Amino acid sequence: MDQFNLPTRSLHHRVMTLNRGAKKLIMLLADLVALPLALWSAYALRLADWWPVEFLAPGWWLFLFTPVLGVIIFIRLGLYRAVVHFMGAQAISAVAKGVVLLAVGMWAAAYLSHIAQFPRSVPVIFALVALVYVGGSRLLVRNYYHALRSRYVNKSPVLIYGAGHSGVQLAGSLSSGAEFEAVGFLDDDKSLSKGNVAGMPVYSPAVLGKLIEELKVSHVLLALPSVSIKQRRRILEKLAEYPIRVKTVPSMMEIIAGTSMDALRDVDPEDLLGRDAVPPMPGLIAGSIRGKSVLVSGAGGSIGSEICRQVLANQPKALVLYEVSEYALYTIEQELSSFLTDQGLKIPLYPVLGSVVDGARVANTLSHFGVNTIYHAAAYKHVPLVEHNVLEGLRNNVLGTRVLAQKALGAGVERFVLVSTDKAVRPTNVMGATKRMAELVLQDMAASNPKTTFSMVRFGNVLGSSGSVVPLFRRQIETGGPVTVTHPEITRFFMTIPEAASLVIQAGTLAQGGEIFVLDMGKSVRIVDLARRMIKLMGHEIRNADTPGGDIEIVFSGLRPGEKLYEELLIGEDVVGTEHPKIMRAQEERLTSDKLADLVQSMEQALAEGSSEDARALLQQGVSGFKPSSPMVDWLYTERSVSELRH
Structure with missing residues (x-):
């Protein structure tokens, strides 16, 4: 009980600091007293007499037999292993089961011993009284324990949003x-x-504003x-x-997976920004995976690792x-x-170290494992x-x-899916431009090589990725700020x-x-x-000209090299829907094969020359x-000195 600030010489302290063995002994001794007392009470209630000697005398030995048998039954039911201050409905159920078994044993003993003047209702009354005692x-x-906690432990008062089953369970925890x-x-x-649930x-x-002031609520x-x-976001706002x-x-999915209800956490970015996802179409998920050998490049990244999880869940060949x-x-x-061990799955898993620019390594990998589907998530993505x-x-x-796609063609890969980005649309940075160039490479290969189905999937920022702004904001808030935002109008x-x-x-299946x-x-x-909401929901006040005494300041640091104020998903306006409501098909211009080949050759020359x-x-x-x-800010750009670049 070291978490209690109890006076060391008090009776409370001596009782609460007893070891587990001493507490078990006290419970056992208490039961040895309570059970014969319950038997006497059963006689007294049945006969309306505090001391019915003529009935008690013939069965006097039951007052010794009952507590001994009761303790044996309680030991077998594990009642003395239960921690009393955490006792709940399960422990009460064990007590009820024990006293019923004990009452049956008492009745059997009395019947077999032919005890005269033993009222048949005594065992029933005994069971009820023993349950109470x-x-x-x-x-x-x-x-008593919880009263001590409330007296000596300084707990923060909180309100629970949601008076349903989950809220009641949380209050109990x-x-x-x-x-x-x-x-x-x-x-x-x-x-x-204005009602009452679970005594509150x-x-x-x-x-809420009034309650915060009156009840001194912290959370x-x-x-x-x-x-x-959508409902959660409305409540959080x-x-x-x-x-x-x-x-x-x-969440309910986490609870089903075994997470405890009282495993409280700060609000996730999904709660602030997410939307209700459309359930996946099983046919589209399994079409490129089930029974096929799948390769994920960039398998350790944010998107690549999640693709791997979902691939395994759909039973690939490897x-x-x-x-x-x-x-x-x-x-x-x-x-x-x-995951495979926990699920009892026998899917072969092959971790291969290698770069996508290493043609020999890529070709050997694709042919050796007979790859049918490639999800290409490997890329440098930090702008x-x-x-x-x-x-x-x-x-x-x-x-x-280009290397991975060429080797995929040579190995007879069926499907090649490039994970692209919204930064490829009218890019203002090299990263976005390289991703658009990668799209152009695949568009050209798709036009002349129908045996392998090449496609690209373009989307914006993902929550919780290594480069996401959300974990950065959380760290800055936890350390007292300031929270840095590049521009007041930047959107994502x-x-x-x-x-x-x-x-x-x-x-990719479509x-x-x-x-x-x-x-x-x-x-x-x-x-x-987003920054303002996170600051407030983490219990802080924004510090600005209107509230100079606030906790966390938001500082605008200026756009970083290559950063855009806003992102787009389409280059043109030619877009059509698909059978999936969240997936659209864009029709965009591509380069001629000759022009693309010249550009790639020139790029290889630029790389060779540095x-x-x-x-x-x-x-x-x-x-x-x-x-x-x-302007050019490459650290190895030779026309400007390092000292100039640093300024």
């Missing part, structure tokens, strides 16, 4: 914890307002695991208006993890191996880093895609990683060859609005609408 004593100890104390519920159901009042969310705990993302921290219970980063490959291989490393961005994103599209990966797989698929990203989000200036100029020739938003 044995179970009630434990409940009294549990209440909090009562035995040391951090929070539930003081009431919030619920949008007007029929519950239910309030309308409209009076609101969201206990709505099964509501839609409402809560963001108040100076309070919001935590949430796990899965090849192709990754240049040893640590990333090790991490995803360990995770997927554990400022690629802007400072132009040649490597070109080598990996463009020539690496967002999608969850699982939804993006699922749609990539489904779009492909006939050469298509660019565009995913429906919903509405774009102003990044500064000319980042020529490389960027070639990207401008090949990619329509590429207008660099910054």
